[in-house]
Amino acid sequence: MNMNEWLQTIVVFVVLLVLVKPLGSFMAKVFQGERTFLSPVLVPCEKMIYRISGVTPKEEMGWKRYAGSMLLLNLMLFIGLFVILMTQHLFPLNPQRIPAVTWQLALNTAVSFTTNTNWQAYAGEQMVSYFTQMVGFAVHNFVSAATGIVVAIAVVRGFVRRKTSMLGNFWVDTTRCTLYILLPISIILSLVLVSQGVIQNFSAYKTVPLVQSTNYDKPKMDDKGIPLKDAKGNPVTENIIVKEVRIPMGPVASQEVIKELGTNGGGFFNANSAHPFENPTPLSNFIEILLILLIPGALTYTFGVMAGNTHQGWMLLGVMLFILIGAFGVLQWAESSGNPLVAKLGVQSINMEGKEVRNGLAGSNLFVVATTGTSCGAVNTMHDSLTPIGGMMPLALILLGEIIFGGVGSGLYTMLDFAIIAVFVSGLMIGRTPEYLGKKIEVKEMWMSILTILIAGVTVLVLSGIAMITPQAVASMSNPGAHGLSEVLYAFSSMANNNGSAFAGLNANVNFFNLCGSLAMTIGRYVPAIAVLAMAGSLAEKKYVPPSLGTLPTDKAPFAIWLTLVILIVGALTFFPALALGPIVEHLTMLGGV
Amino acid sequence: MKDIKSAILLFIIFTVICGGIYPAIVTGIAYALFPYQAMGSLITDKNGKELGSALIGQSFSDPKYFWPRPSATGDFGYNAMASGGSNAGPTNPDYLKTVGDRVTILRDTGVTGQIPAELVQASASGLDPHISPESAMLQVPRVSRVRGIAEGKIITAVQQATEASQMGFLGAPRVNVLVLNLEVDKL
Numbered sequence: 001m002n003m004n005e006w007l008q009t010i011v012v013f014v015v016l017l018v019l020v021k022p023l024g025s026f027m028a029k030v031f032q033g034e035r036t037f038l039s040p041v042l043v044p045c046e047k048m049i050y051r052i053s054g055v056t057p058k059e060e061m062g063w064k065r066y067a068g069s070m071l072l073l074n075l076m077l078f079i080g081l082f083v084i085l086m087t088q089h090l091f092p093l094n095p096q097r098i099p100a101v102t103w104q105l106a107l108n109t110a111v112s113f114t115t116n117t118n119w120q121a122y123a124g125e126q127m128v129s130y131f132t133q134m135v136g137f138a139v140h141n142f143v144s145a146a147t148g149i150v151v152a153i154a155v156v157r158g159f160v161r162r163k164t165s166m167l168g169n170f171w172v173d174t175t176r177c178t179l180y181i182l183l184p185i186s187i188i189l190s191l192v193l194v195s196q197g198v199i200q201n202f203s204a205y206k207t208v209p210l211v212q213s214t215n216y217d218k219p220k221m222d223d224k225g226i227p228l229k230d231a232k233g234n235p236v237t238e239n240i241i242v243k244e245v246r247i248p249m250g251p252v253a254s255q256e257v258i259k260e261l262g263t264n265g266g267g268f269f270n271a272n273s274a275h276p277f278e279n280p281t282p283l284s285n286f287i288e289i290l291l292i293l294l295i296p297g298a299l300t301y302t303f304g305v306m307a308g309n310t311h312q313g314w315m316l317l318g319v320m321l322f323i324l325i326g327a328f329g330v331l332q333w334a335e336s337s338g339n340p341l342v343a344k345l346g347v348q349s350i351n352m353e354g355k356e357v358r359n360g361l362a363g364s365n366l367f368v369v370a371t372t373g374t375s376c377g378a379v380n381t382m383h384d385s386l387t388p389i390g391g392m393m394p395l396a397l398i399l400l401g402e403i404i405f406g407g408v409g410s411g412l413y414t415m416l417d418f419a420i421i422a423v424f425v426s427g428l429m430i431g432r433t434p435e436y437l438g439k440k441i442e443v444k445e446m447w448m449s450i451l452t453i454l455i456a457g458v459t460v461l462v463l464s465g466i467a468m469i470t471p472q473a474v475a476s477m478s479n480p481g482a483h484g485l486s487e488v489l490y491a492f493s494s495m496a497n498n499n500g501s502a503f504a505g506l507n508a509n510v511n512f513f514n515l516c517g518s519l520a521m522t523i524g525r526y527v528p529a530i531a532v533l534a535m536a537g538s539l540a541e542k543k544y545v546p547p548s549l550g551t552l553p554t555d556k557a558p559f560a561i562w563l564t565l566v567i568l569i570v571g572a573l574t575f576f577p578a579l580a581l582g583p584i585v586e587h588l589t590m591l592g593g594v
Numbered sequence: 595m596k597d598i599k600s601a602i603l604l605f606i607i608f609t610v611i612c613g614g615i616y617p618a619i620v621t622g623i624a625y626a627l628f629p630y631q632a633m634g635s636l637i638t639d640k641n642g643k644e645l646g647s648a649l650i651g652q653s654f655s656d657p658k659y660f661w662p663r664p665s666a667t668g669d670f671g672y673n674a675m676a677s678g679g680s681n682a683g684p685t686n687p688d689y690l691k692t693v694g695d696r697v698t699i700l701r702d703t704g705v706t707g708q709i710p711a712e713l714v715q716a717s718a719s720g721l722d723p724h725i726s727p728e729s730a731m732l733q734v735p736r737v738s739r740v741r742g743i744a745e746g747k748i749i750t751a752v753q754q755a756t757e758a759s760q761m762g763f764l765g766a767p768r769v770n771v772l773v774l775n776l777e778v779d780k781l
Contacts, residue, residue: 002766003763004759004763004764004765004766007763008763008764011763049604049607052603052607053599053600053603053604053607054596054599054600054603055600055604065597068597069597069600069601072597072598072601073601073604073605075601076601076602076605077605080605080609123676123678125674125675125676125677126675126676134613134614134617135609135613135614136613138612138613138616138617139605139608139609139612139613141612142608142612143605143608143612171600171604174604175604178608178611178612183611183612183616186616187616187619187620190620190624191620191623191624191627191628194620194624194627194628194631194632195627195628195631196631197631197635197648197649198631199631199632199633199634200620200621200624200625200632201621201624201625201632201633201634202621203633205675206634206636206644206647208636208644208645208646208647209645210646210652210653211645211646211652211654211659211772211775211776211779212652212653212654212655212656212659212775214653214655214670214671214672215670216669216670218669240669240670242670242673245652245672245673245674245675246674246675247634247646247647247650247674248674248675249633249634251617251620251621253620253624253632254616254617254620254621255617258612269677269719270676270677270678271677271678271679271718271719271720271721274677274679274717274718274719275677275719275721276647276649276650276651276719276721276722276723277634277649277650280635280649281760281764281765282759282760282764282765283760283761283764283765285764285765286764338711339684341684341685341690342684342690342693342711342715345690345693345694345697345714346697346701346708346709347693347697347708347709347710347711347714347715348708348709348710348711349711350711351684351711351715352711352712352715352717353679353680353682353684353689353715353716354679354680354681354715354716354717354718355712355715355717355718356717356718356719356722356724357663357712357717357722357724357725357726357766357768358722358724358765358768359765360765360766363764363765364718379718380718381718382678382679382680382681382718384679384681384682384683385679385680385681385682385683385684386684387684388684388685478681478682479681479682479683479686480686480687481685482685483683483684483685483686486683503681504678504679504681505680505681505682505683586683586684586685589685590684590685
C-alpha cells in the first residue's frame with residue numbers, strides 16, 4: 001500500500017469511530033422517546049402521521065403483536081412493489097417507455113427489496129422506470145432499513161426491561177426511525193454526492209455523438225428470434241457501426257445515499273456503485289464506504305446506552321472492527337499481489353479487472369469488505385473478478401452471518417445471539433448458569449439463538465447443493481471449474497444472508513435463481529427476525545440478576561477475544577468444506593499455472 | 595384489524611414522503627446548487643452542443659487517439675446502456691487469452707516494458723473514464739507519431755487532463771481519456 005492508501009484506510013476508520021458516539025446516543029434518544037434538536041420540526045409531522053394512520057403512540061406491544069405488525073408492513077411493501085413492477089409501463093416518469101418485467105423477476109425483486117437484500121437480478125438502466133426507482137425502490141430502502149433497526153431496538157429492550165411482556169410500539173419506532181434518522185442524513189448527504197457528480201434529474205436519456213465511431217458484429221436473427229447460421233454452421237452476423245451512444249439519466253443521488261445508509265444495496269444502474277454516475281470521485285467513494293458502516297457501527301453505542309453500560313457496545317464494535325480489518329488486510333494483500341497468470345503476459349502484477357481507476361486498490365477493497373461485512377451489497381468492484389483468496393473474503397464475511405457490522409439492526413441482533421452462544425459455551429466450561437446483561441440464558445433463548453445463527457447456513461448449503469444438480473443453474477455459471485461453484489455458493493450466501501452483492505457473472509435472471517432465491521431471502525430475513533423477537537419477549541419477562549463474583553464480565557477484552565473465536569469457529573465449521581471446493585481449489589490452480 | 599389499517603395507511607404515507615417528497619426536495623436543491631453535476635457533467639462545445647459526459651468514458655481504438663481501458667459492456671465497449679464488468683474469474687482461459695491479445699495489440703504499437711494493469715483489464719462499470727498517468731505516457735509516442743505533433747505538446751495536454759488526488763490523499767492521480775482526446779483534437 002502506498003502512503004495515500006494507508007491514509008485513506010486510517011481516515012475511514014477514524015471518522016467512523018468519531019461518529020459512533022454522537023449518532024449512537026442520538027439514536028438512543030430517538031428510540032427512548034426523548035427530545036432531540038429535530039423535535040421542534042418533526043414532532044408535529046409525527047403526530048399528524050399517527051392521527052392519519054390510527055396509531056396510538058402510547059400503546060405498547062408484546063412480542064407477537066410487534067412481530068405481526070412488522071410482517072404486515074413488510075407484506076404491504078412486497079405487494080406494493082410487485083404491483084408497481086408489473087405495471088410500471090402505465091405510470092408517469094418513464095421517459096424511456098420501459099415495459100413491465102416478468103412475474104418471476106418482479107417476485108424476486110419485490111422480495112429482495114422488502115427483505116433488505118436488494119439482490120440485483122434486474123439491470124436498472126434497461127428494466128426499471130424512474131417511477132419504480134422512486135416510488136417503488138426508495139420507499140423500501142427506507143422502510144426495510146427501519147424494520148431491521150427497530151427489531152434490534154426491541155431486542156435490546158427485551159434485555160433491559162424487567163418483568164413485563166411489552167417491547168414498544170412498532171409503528172412509532174418505525175416512524176421515528178425514518179423521520180429522525182434516515183431522512184435527515186439522506187437529504188444532506190445526497191446533496192454532497194451531487195456536488196461530486198452523482199446525477200439527480202428527471203430528464204430523458206441523453207444521446208451524444210461519439211468522437212470516434214465504433215462497430216461490432218451483431219448476430220442475425222430469423223423471424224422467431226433464433227440466430228441464423230450459414231452453410232458451414234457459423235453464425236451469420238452483420239457489422240453495425242455505432243456513431244452515438246445513449247447516456248442514462250435519473251434521480252440517482254437520492255437513491256444512492258439511502259441504498260448505502262440503509263445497507264440496502266440495489267443499484268440505480270446495473271454496475272451499481274461502480275458506475276461513474278453513482279460514485280464519481282474518490283471522495284464520493286469515501287463517503288459511501290462511511291455511509292455503509294455508519295448506522296450498524298453507531299447502533300452498538302445505542303445498545304450500550306440503552307443497556308446502561310456503553311462498554312458492552314464498544315466491546316461488540318471492537319470484535320466487528322477486528323474481523324473487518326483482518327479481512328481487509330487479506331483482500332488488500334491478495335489484490336496487490338495480483339494474478340500470476342496475467343503477470344506472466346508482461347503486465348504489472350496487481351489485479352485491476354473489475355475495478356475503477358478513480359477508486360484505486362484500497363478504495364475498492366475497503367468498499368468490498370464494508371459492503372459484505374454489513375449486509376449492504378452495493379458494489380464498486382466486480383467481486384467475480386477478484387483473485388480467488390481475495391474473493392473468499394467477501395464470501396466469508398457474508399457467511400459469518402452478516403454480523404461484522406451487519407445489516408442495519410439485523411447485524412446487531414445477530415451479533416447479540418452470538419454473544420449469547422459465547423456466554424453459554426463459557427458457562428458450560430466453568431459450570432455456571434449463563435447470564436448476559438443481567439438476564440439468565442435458558443432453554444428458550446438458546447433455541448432462538450441457534451435457530452437464528454444456523455438457518456441462513458442451512459439454507460445456503462441445501463440450495464447450493466440443489467443448484468449443482470439442476471441443469472438450468474449449472475448453465476447459468478459464466479466461468480468454468482471451481483470458480484463456477486464459487487458463483488453459485490456466493491449467490492445463495494448473498495440471498496440467504498440478505499446481502500445482495502453477487503459474483504455477477506452468474507446469470508441470475510432465470511426461474512431457478514429467481515424462485516429459489518426468493519425463498520432463501522424470505523427465510524433468511526424473517527426466521528431470524530421473528531426468533532429474536534420471541535427471545536426478546538421471553539427475556540423481558542425475566543427478573544434482573546445482579547452480577548456476582550461468578551458472573552462472566554461481558555464488557556472486557558477477554559470476552560471480546562472469546563466472542564471472536566466463537567464466531568470464527570462456528571463460521572469455519574459450517575462452511576470450510578464448501579470454501580475448500582471453491583476459492584481454495586481455484587487459488588491452488590492459479591498458483592499451479594492452470 | 596386495527597394493525598392492518600395502520601399498515602396500509604403507513605405504507606401510503608411512507609410512499610408519499612420517501613418516494614415523492616424526499617426525491618423532489620433533493621432534486622430541487624440539487625438543480626439550484628449544482629446544476630452542472632445534477633444533469634450529468636455534460637461537456638458542450640462553443641455552440642452548446644452536447645459532446646458527452648466528463649464522467650462517462652467513450653470507446654477509442656484509432657491510433658491517433660489515446661485508448662481507454664477495455665470495456666465489457668454488452669455488444670460494444672463503453673455502451674452506457676449496459677454498464678457492467680466482464681465478471682471473468684482469474685483462472686478463466688478465455689479471459690487470459692483476451693488479456694494476452696490486448697497486450698499484443700499494445701506491443702505492436704511499440705510499447706515495451708511492463709504494461710500497467712488497468713490498461714489491459716476491463717473496469718467494473720465498463721464506463722471508467724480514467725487511465726493512470728503511466729498508461730497515458732506510454733501512449734504519447736504513438737499519438738505523437740501518427741498525428742505528427744511534437745511529444746512535448748501532447749505531454750502538456752496529458753498533464754492538463756490529469757486530475758489530482760482529492761484533499762491530498764483520496765485516490766491516485768488519473769487522466770480523463772475523453773477530455774484528453776478532445777483536447778488533442780484541438781492541437
